[in-house]
Amino acid sequence: MELLLLLAxxxxxxxxxxxxxxxxxxxxxxxxxxxxxxxHGSLFAIGAYSASTLAALAGTPWLSLLALALAALAVxxxxxxxxxxxxxxxxxxxxxxxxxLLTFALFMILEDVQKLVWGVQPVFEDAPVRAxxxxxxxxxxxxxxxxxxxxxxxxxxxxxxxxxxxxTVTGRMILAVAHDREAAEAIGIDSRRIYLLAFTIGxxxxxxGGALAAPTTSLVPGVGVQTxxxxxxxxxxxxxxxxxxxxxxxxxxxxxxxxxxxxxxELEVVVPYLLMVIVLVLRPSGLFGGRELRRI
Amino acid sequence: xxxxxxxxxxxxEARGLVLAxxxxxxxxxxxxxxxxxxxxxxxxxxGAGKTTFLNMVTGYLRPQAGSIRFRGxxxxxLTPRRIVRLGIARSFQIPQLFTEHTVLENLALQLAAxxxxxxxxxxxxxxxxxxxxxxxxxxFGLGELASVRxxxxxxxxxxxxxxxxxxxxxxxxxLMDEPTSxxxxxxxHAIMDRLVSALxxxxxxxxxxxxxxxxxxxxxxxVAVWSNGKILAQGPPATVLxxxxxxxxxxxxxxxxx
Amino acid sequence: MPLRLAFAxxxxxxxxxxxxxxxxxxxLTLALATGLAVLGIMMLLRAGQVSFGHALYVAVxxxxxxxxxxxLDDVLLLLAAAVLAAVVAGILVGLFVSRYRDIFFGMLNLAxxxxxxxxxxxxxxxxxxxxxxxxxxxxxxxxxLEGARYEWALFALALVCVAIAAALxxxxxxxxxxxxxxxxxxxxTRLEFAGVSARRVLFQAYVVSAGLAGLGGGxxxxxxxxxxxxxxxxxxxxxxxxxxxxxxxxxxxxxxxGAVVFELVRVHAAAAFPDAWQMILGLVxxxxxxxxxxxxxxxxxxxxxxxxxxx
Numbered sequence: 001m002e003l004l005l006l007l008a009x010x011x012x013x014x015x016x017x018x019x020x021x022x023x024x025x026x027x028x029x030x031x032x033x034x035x036x037x038x039x040h041g042s043l044f045a046i047g048a049y050s051a052s053t054l055a056a057l058a059g060t061p062w063l064s065l066l067a068l069a070l071a072a073l074a075v076x077x078x079x080x081x082x083x084x085x086x087x088x089x090x091x092x093x094x095x096x097x098x099x100x101l102l103t104f105a106l107f108m109i110l111e112d113v114q115k116l117v118w119g120v121q122p123v124f125e126d127a128p129v130r131a132x133x134x135x136x137x138x139x140x141x142x143x144x145x146x147x148x149x150x151x152x153x154x155x156x157x158x159x160x161x162x163x164x165x166x167x168t169v170t171g172r173m174i175l176a177v178a179h180d181r182e183a184a185e186a187i188g189i190d191s192r193r194i195y196l197l198a199f200t201i202g203x204x205x206x207x208x209g210g211a212l213a214a215p216t217t218s219l220v221p222g223v224g225v226q227t228x229x230x231x232x233x234x235x236x237x238x239x240x241x242x243x244x245x246x247x248x249x250x251x252x253x254x255x256x257x258x259x260x261x262x263x264x265x266e267l268e269v270v271v272p273y274l275l276m277v278i279v280l281v282l283r284p285s286g287l288f289g290g291r292e293l294r295r296i
Numbered sequence: 297x298x299x300x301x302x303x304x305x306x307x308x309e310a311r312g313l314v315l316a317x318x319x320x321x322x323x324x325x326x327x328x329x330x331x332x333x334x335x336x337x338x339x340x341x342x343g344a345g346k347t348t349f350l351n352m353v354t355g356y357l358r359p360q361a362g363s364i365r366f367r368g369x370x371x372x373x374l375t376p377r378r379i380v381r382l383g384i385a386r387s388f389q390i391p392q393l394f395t396e397h398t399v400l401e402n403l404a405l406q407l408a409a410x411x412x413x414x415x416x417x418x419x420x421x422x423x424x425x426x427x428x429x430x431x432x433x434x435x436f437g438l439g440e441l442a443s444v445r446x447x448x449x450x451x452x453x454x455x456x457x458x459x460x461x462x463x464x465x466x467x468x469x470x471l472m473d474e475p476t477s478x479x480x481x482x483x484x485h486a487i488m489d490r491l492v493s494a495l496x497x498x499x500x501x502x503x504x505x506x507x508x509x510x511x512x513x514x515x516x517x518x519v520a521v522w523s524n525g526k527i528l529a530q531g532p533p534a535t536v537l538x539x540x541x542x543x544x545x546x547x548x549x550x551x552x553x554x
Numbered sequence: 555m556p557l558r559l560a561f562a563x564x565x566x567x568x569x570x571x572x573x574x575x576x577x578x579x580x581x582l583t584l585a586l587a588t589g590l591a592v593l594g595i596m597m598l599l600r601a602g603q604v605s606f607g608h609a610l611y612v613a614v615x616x617x618x619x620x621x622x623x624x625x626l627d628d629v630l631l632l633l634a635a636a637v638l639a640a641v642v643a644g645i646l647v648g649l650f651v652s653r654y655r656d657i658f659f660g661m662l663n664l665a666x667x668x669x670x671x672x673x674x675x676x677x678x679x680x681x682x683x684x685x686x687x688x689x690x691x692x693x694x695x696x697x698x699l700e701g702a703r704y705e706w707a708l709f710a711l712a713l714v715c716v717a718i719a720a721a722l723x724x725x726x727x728x729x730x731x732x733x734x735x736x737x738x739x740x741x742x743t744r745l746e747f748a749g750v751s752a753r754r755v756l757f758q759a760y761v762v763s764a765g766l767a768g769l770g771g772g773x774x775x776x777x778x779x780x781x782x783x784x785x786x787x788x789x790x791x792x793x794x795x796x797x798x799x800x801x802x803x804x805x806x807x808x809x810x811x812g813a814v815v816f817e818l819v820r821v822h823a824a825a826a827f828p829d830a831w832q833m834i835l836g837l838v839x840x841x842x843x844x845x846x847x848x849x850x851x852x853x854x855x856x857x858x859x860x861x862x863x864x865x
Contacts, residue, residue, distance in 0.1 A: 030657075036657040036661065038606075038660075038661075087840075087844075090844060091843070091844070095602065095739075096602065096655075096656040096657070097599065097602050097603070097604050097656070097739075098843050100604055100656065100657065100660050101604060101795070101799065101839065101843050102840065102843045102844070104604075104606065104660075104792065104795070104839070105835075105836045105837070105839035105840040105843060106836065106840070107836070108789075108792055108832045108833065108835055108836030108839065109832070109833045109836035109837060109840070111789075111832055111833075112829060112830050112831070112832045112833035112836070113833065115829045115830075116829055116830060116833075120829075225668065225788050226668075229661070229664055229665050229668050232661045232664075232665065233665060236658065236661070236662075240657075266676065266677075269669060269672040269673070269676070270669055270672075270673075273665055273666070273669050276665070277650065280650075280654075281650070284653060284654075354747065356743075375746070376746045376747050377746050377747075377749050377750070377751060380747055380748065380749040381749045385747070386747060388744075392741050392743055392744040392747070393740075393741060393744070394736070394737040394740050394741050394744065395740045395741070396736045396737075396739070396740050397733065397736070397737060397740075401733065404730075405730060405733060405734060405737055405745075405748065406748050408730035409730075409745075409748035409749050409750045410749070412730065413730045413731060413734075413750060414730075414731055414758075415729060415730070416725075416726055416729055416731065417722070417725045417726065417729055418729055418730075419725075419728045419729060420728060420729060420730045420732075420733045421728075461744075461748075465748060465749070
């Protein structure tokens with residue numbers, strides 16, 4: 001029993017770490033661009049597939065770890081700017097519903113791109129996990145990758161984002177645009193560049209989340225939709241645009257799900273949404289979100 | 297419209313309303329009575345909290361302290377929907393129109409809100425409703441614009457449609473936020489004349505925010521002067537508008553050459 | 555009335571097609587079923603709201619028929635049960651999602667549908683997982699119909715359902731609560747300040763849309779006689795949204811026009827590019843959104859105007 005509890009705890013932590021990376025990207029993009037990128041999950045999936053491919057090519061286990069980072073960087077750097085400049089920039093002044101439809105169309109396209117490039121057979125490459133080997137905690141043999149690397153990187157990621165956004169000039173400019181685009185432009189901030197930057201960071205985080213998740217699971221079509229739905233649940237539960245909130249909620253959802261896996265397996269898929277619905281019924285703007293009023 | 301038993305208390309009573317946004321006190325202890333049948337003008341510089349007051353009365357903003365009573369009933373904290381059903385309607389500083397509908401449909405939707413809204417298969421533009429909507433539009437000289445889509449109107453017409461929509465709700469208390477700003481100066485007085493005489497005829501109590509002192513002097517029974525979230529002075533237009541302190545605060549800042 | 559004329563011409567054309575090409579009967583029946591679901595989505599689109607999970611109600615309708623079939627042996631009763639179940643589901647979910655707009659509305663619907671997808675896949679003892687459930691062909695008015703006659707009957711029934719649904723929805727859209735849908739999109743605040751509950755406006759349309767999707771799902775199940783979790787997979791919801799945008803929201807003809815074109819193209823294209831079908835849909839959708847076109851109905855109107863200028 002105690003072993004099960006510990007196992008659920010460890011699984012939950014590793015899972016929450018992955019979830020946080022992708023959710024925080026989604027919430028960052030929304031906070032700044034006011035667009036929910038439905039294709040965010042597809043970027044996660046493409047990051048994951050690319051990482052698997054690169055890791056398999058890497059040859060040695062240690063190089064395969066490097067391959068993960070490289071894949072995430074490449075996907076973020078290519079997909080981010082091309083999507084933002086090529087598509088999103090055309091619809092910032094359009095109706096909300098068109099913005100949603102546009103990213104949904106992109107999602108439909110990218111889901112099939114995955115099938116065309118990587119096929120429909122499961123893809124599995126765990127060289128990066130093997131590189132770090134096992135560790136023993138409280139009598140459980142666990143992978144160092146999931147126990148140390150994933151949660152560690154998630155924490156680094158959170159701290160970096162908070163530092164970057166609140167302590168650097170560029171970060172403060174991003175926050176200024178997120179808060180009030182017109183006012184930010186009035187003091188000379190180029191919101192086009194901020195949008196580009198924020199979206200690229202967000203896309204990079206999605207790809208990084210995917211790349212890090214890749215070695216722990218076999219990739220099949222449908223990863224993208226699972227990811228967007230789940231990370232939306234995290235982001236909505238936290239309150240759109242909340243970064244620390246996303247971390248806390250990812251932890252909550254990650255643990256909730258892993259405990260369900262061990263103690264109520266039939267509830268596994270439902271737990272994150274159950275949490276979301278309960279929170280939203282009680283607090284419509286999320287655990288950490290505030291209400292916004294329009295000027296009339 | 298029906299002569300009810302006279303109540304001695306005012307129609308609207310606001311007491312000690314406080315609302316701060318960040319460091320700005322948009323309402324800093326507002327006490328105001330609006331009596332049955334009177335027409336009250338609210339004047340004051342931009343940012344004095346005039347719209348905030350209307351927003352609190354109509355339930356869009358909730359005061360942090362204080363109370364608002366309408367016909368003796370506490371309405372603080374009720375939703376806009378509940379408050380409008382009790383008989384308080386408003387128009388908006390920035391016109392809030394249904395931009396995919398025609399002017400006539402905009403009015404008809406307001407009329408429908410009072411009755412027959414949920415009848416699933418009776419058309420919005422039934423003959424009776426269209427006629428009533430058109431009659432209301434005529435009062436504002438908008439008859440010719442009935443079939444124009446609301447997003448094709450100029451600013452002045454938009455403003456008037458917005459006011460007409462509020463009157464369509466047949467309120468006991470009508471709140472208007474700068475009803476004729478953006479309306480051409482030549483039409484302004486004629487429209488206010490028609491509007492105010494209709495309100496008086498129907499016994500509607502009205503509060504309007506206004507920057508044009510000529511309009512205030514001509515139409516208001518009473519004036520309340522807002523300044524930094526407080527009421528600086530109130531009373532009959534002749535007295536208040538002659539007050540040097542009011543001049544300094546309101547007219548001195550923004551006496552407009554119109 | 556030109557809209558009625560358009561429907562009459564459309565019905566005749568469909569019947570003719572179905573008579574000339576027997577295999578099209580099945581395809582067209584499915585197209586009409588899709589059109590019914592899309593009609594509901596179109597109502598929500600008028601309010602500026604897009605549901606990425608409406609296949610949920612198609613599946614509720616279809617699975618209701620699969621579950622009820624052993625007890626019920628009548629096409630009409632089964633369809634009624636499908637609609638009823640979808641309406642009940644629509645009320646339950648609608649009470650929640652009608653509080654939300656835009657992103658939340660779209661994504662909450664997607665989330666609900668994907669939860670149901672997972673459940674249909676996982677609860678094997680109840681749903682037989684991805685294998686799905688076979689539906690024995692039911693009787694119509696107590697008569698057991700075979701092969702072609704069953705297909706004809708179902709096709710005719712679908713036409714009747716479409717005619718009734720389109721007429722009722724068209725009237726609803728002209729009534730205050732229907733007109734208020736686009737008022738909700740353009741100025742929700744004003745609705746509230748007129749004393750109208752915007753939430754109820756959306757909720758009512760949502761429940762109707764769920765019922766229509768349930769009816770569509772029911773007809774689909776009766777035509778295919780087999781239900782699987784794929785009915786509620788996100789790709790199906792995506793197709794419904796796609797057809798709604800393709801058809802346009804100008805009037806009730808759009809959803810059916812869009813659905814017929816969509817299903818006829820799919821019969822050929824989906825087989826030719828099984829792995830790129832979503833991509834093609836996505837590209838077309840992208841084109842429609844970026845060019846801000848108003849769908850097929852808009853295109854027809856443009857053609858009409860062009861023709862009018864020439865004559």
